[in-house]
Amino acid sequence: MSAQRRPTDPSGLERYYVVTGGRSGPGGSASTLDVATLIVSRSAPVTGMQPEHEEILRRCREPLSVAELGAHLGLPFNIIAVLLTDLLEADRVEARDPVPAHDARRGPDLALLQEVLSGLERL
Numbered sequence: 001m002s003a004q005r006r007p008t009d010p011s012g013l014e015r016y017y018v019v020t021g022g023r024s025g026p027g028g029s030a031s032t033l034d035v036a037t038l039i040v041s042r043s044a045p046v047t048g049m050q051p052e053h054e055e056i057l058r059r060c061r062e063p064l065s066v067a068e069l070g071a072h073l074g075l076p077f078n079i080i081a082v083l084l085t086d087l088l089e090a091d092r093v094e095a096r097d098p099v100p101a102h103d104a105r106r107g108p109d110l111a112l113l114q115e116v117l118s119g120l121e122r123l
């Protein structure tokens with residue numbers, strides 16, 4: 001008797017393992033990524049790239065958050081973070097803070113807070 005073969009699920013854990021080359025989490029420059037970090041392409045996709053890397057470069061011609069990128073590609077955060085590690089280390093994308101960090105001595109930008117307050121009051 002021959003053993004039954006289990007059908008391969010291309011959208012399951014095996015796919016994630018293949019996409020990340022077996023890596024389970026980001027390292028290096030991507031370890032500071034969060035869901036609000038904006039990603040911007042620095043180069044166009046090249047022939048022979050992994051399809052997910054190509055898709056990231058195409059979608060990030062304009063700034064796109066890590067969360068939005070994950071939703072578009074249908075991949076969880078840790079998988080996107082591993083892929084972004086590859087692209088960050090190859091200098092193919094840039095990671096930006098969604099809002100520039102403020103000077104700790106000055107506190108938050110008061111003009112921005114006033115705009116937010118005005119918007120909330122109009123609701």
